[in-house]
Structures are given as C-alpha cells and as structure tokens.
Amino acid sequence: MVRPDFQTPPGTRDITEPDAGRVRRLVEVFADEAVTAGFGQIVTPMFEDVGVFVRLGEASDVVSKELYSFKDKGGREIALRPEFTASVCRAFAQHRPLTPWKTWYVGSGFRYDKPQKGRYRQFEQVGAEVVGSHDPDIDTELIALAWRFFRRIGLADFTLVVNSLGDAGDRPRYQAALTEYLEANRSRLSEQAQKTMVVNPLRVLDSKRAGDAAVAAEAPVMSDHLSPEATAAFDRVLAGLDTLGIDYRVEPRLVRGLDYYTRTTFEFVSHSLDAAQNALGGGGRYDGLVEALGGPPEPGVGFALGVDRTLLACDEEGVFTPADDTVAVWVVCTTDDLAGLEAVEELRSSGISAGRAYDGRSMKAQMKAANRSGAEIAVIIGSQEVEAGTVAVRTLRDGDRSGDQQQQVDRRDLVKKVRSLLP
RNA sequence: GUGGCCGUAGCUCAGUUGGUUAGAGCGCCAGGUUGUGAUCCUGGAUGUCGGGGGUUCGAGUCCCCUCGGUCACCCCA
Helix, strand or coil, X not given: CCCCCCCCCCCCCCCCCCHHHHHHHHHHHHHHHHHXXXXXXXXXXXXXXXXXXXXXXXXXXXXXXXXCEEECCCCCEEEECCCCHHHHHHHHHHHCCCCCEEEEEEEEEECCCCCECCECCEEEEEEEEEECCCCHHHHHHHHHHHHHHHHHHCCCCEEEEEEECCCCCHHXXXXXXXXXXXXXXXXXXXXXXXXXXHHCHHHHHHCCCHHHHHHHHCCCCHHHHCCHHHHHHHHHHHHHHHHHCCCCEECCCCCCCCCCCEEEEEEEEECCCCCCCCEEEEEEEXXXXXXXXXXXXXXXXXXXXXXXXXXXXXXXXXXXXXXXXXXXXXXXXXXXXXXXXXXXXXXXXXXXCEEECCCCCCHHHHHHHHHHHCCCEEEEECHHHHHHCEEEEEECCCCCCCCCCEEEEEHHHHHHHHHHHCC
C-alpha cells in the first residue's frame, strides 16, 4: 500500500458522499423547522476565550478535561467550543439584542474525549436557544421544535425524558439532602461514584454501574425540593406537552452534563441505538448563565441535537436514507476538439446537471461511466456528429440497454431536446 | 484517563502447529465489437502483511514497544 503521510486525527473523520449530502439535508430540515418557528440563525466563532467555557462549571468534565484549549500567537487563552450555549449567551451579552431572542445554529463542537461509537472529538450539532424570557411555554415550544424535527426525518423509536432541577435556591437544599443520603449509602457505591459524589453529587444519579443505579433509584428526588414557582413552571411545561400530544416520561434522575441547568431539563433518548451513546440530544433552562458571563440577568433555555447520533439512529430505523446526488446527463465525447467541454457547460448553464469523462477514454469506457453515473441521458458526440452538426441523445436505463432509444438531433437543439426527455 | 478486542490489495476478508516468489471475492483498467452502458469471456495493475525493535536458520504468523481503529467504563451530543 502506498501509505499516506497523514490521516485524520483521532476522533475526527472525513465525511464523504453520500453521507455528506445526508448531513446537508438533515440540516436543511432543521433550519426549515427553526425558521418556521421564528428563529433566526447565528454563526459564532468556533473558538472563544477559554473563560467563556470555564464559566460552564469547572466541576464538569467538559470543562475540566475535555476542552481543546491553547494559547494563540497573541498570548490569548483560546478554546475550541465544546458546545454552543455558552457562545450564544456570550453573544447575547455582547450585542444585547431585543428579547426574547430566538436563535438557531449548526456547526461543529470539539471535545477531547476518547472516541467511541456516536462520540467524536469533532461532532456536528444543530440547536436552538431563547434568551430573555421565563415563560415556560418557551420550554415547551423548544421541545416541540425538536420533536417535529425528529418526526419529520422519520425517527420514531425514541423517548423524551423531562425533569426539573429547580431554581438556584432549590439546588443547594436538594444537594444537601442527596449528599446526606449518598453518605449513608457510601459503602454500596462504586469507587468512582464515591469520588463523583464529592465533586458533583447529582451526577451519581446518572451512573451506569448497576450497583450505583440501585442506590440512585432510592435516592431523594428533586421534585420534593422544588420551590412553588419552579413546581408551577414545570407543571405548565408538562401540561403544554400534553396539549400538544407529545409523549414524555418524567425522569427524576435526569441530570445533564453541564452545571448551568435550572428548572426544565430534557433529553431525547434513542432506543434503536444499542450503543452506550444513546442520547440524541437534550437541553434545558440556564437562567443564570448569561449573568455568569457578565451579561444582564436574563434567563435562557435551549437545546442541541447531535447530528451524528441522529443519523446513526436513522440508520437503525431505516429512515432518512442517503440519497444519491446523480447528474441528469452524461456527455460522451470521443473527438479531440472542445465539443464535449462546450456541450457539458452549455447544459450546466441551462440548469441541467451534467457530467462527463476525461482523459480521452474510449467510447465504451465513457458509456460505462455514463451508466455508472446514474444519469438518465447520454449525449454522444463523435466525429460523425461534429461533421453533421448534430449530437446523439440516448436514454439510459440501468443495466439492460434493450429499451433505450437514441436519436440524432441538431446541435443547436441540444438543451431543448434534453429538457424534453427529463421529468 | 482506564480496560477488552482488532490492524493482510481501493473494499470485505482467507492465510493451517512460524517454512519456498502472500491469496480470494468484489471493485478498477484494457481487450473480446477500430462509435456505445447490463451480463458473459480473457488479460492486467495495486500489498515494504499499520510502524519499530526482538526471538529464530527462517515471522503475516511468537514476544515487547508504538501508532491507529473499535467497543465498554468515565463522561456526554
């Protein structure tokens, strides 16, 4: 093998057709749903001052060990974005748009993780955020947006799980109760969980070890420690989901990875992915985050969906299958002049997708390429055609050529003829 | 960061207890028709067997290191 000097770094990959086109189409569907819901797009830098992300909570792994950070040539401490919410909040604080500010995005995030199925160091997300309103109906509308998106691409085998983490004031009281419980059951917890307990007790609820899960199952639940306001907001969200006919499961042990969440949190969990990474996406409220980034004390809520995982789930469910982007016409030219170049460009200029072969290959080879390209029509130009001022237009059906038709047409009628043969 | 499994042609893989010039299918290219795509037939190209070191008369096969992939934990999209 001619060994290449370089390959993609760990956890990254080249996305080629037909997958690349599939990603593009997926984003188009999401963009359409977001715009329909009145969201405007935002494009933020892929890297930010590292402080933007550190404010997400130093206790989280995303910040403490997964940040792609470096110092640039100006001595600035920079980090590749591990998610989008922090950038959106930073942008809000920087530009102070009118509220409620509704914005959607698409792009790559970066985390220095150990790669595995459905988890890459560079991953694609789409998402939407609303800054500047406490109204729980917005939480519901965001969930509905994601729900419509999943439904529209054909996904069915997933569950929406929701929870409320309460307000800033509720968290410490619950955390205290939880810590007390975990301390009392310390001996039943895994070594890892005992460490996690100290850093962030909530996350112990999330452990996948069977022993830990058993402890978590009997732990005190957040809903018993919510303020009346937080309870009312959560009830409103659930009522909204009921009204819209969106199925959900309240999961008191749903804690999300970032520390900034308050009140509503939610996650879309796939059942068709047998991999460990089965969360298609999630989100929630982050009522203190904008302020933590030096902005006004505006609340926020949003979600992000993993494009890669969503497509993995689509694979499993056999939906949103890749489409071949084939050209409509294939120009076969066996003369040495520029007739083939001219014809193919004329077709393209007329809005007809067209391909051709290069390197002066034989007619047989070019017809083979035409067949393989998936084109519906071959335009054949040989010395006879050039002399007569015509081109041969031939229909192509995959495989068998018996039913195909070929006719000579005036060169000047090329576009007209081809157009009449295409659907 | 921790652990299991894996790494042979473009792709999917086979390579017996270490033993002569490393194979198959698919794909690709050419010819079978000096103007024509399926199928069929014939022929052809491509591998420092992931990399380095070691054991041995001899290593794709054994050992060590390393890089990469994969799956799981941790964590998360």
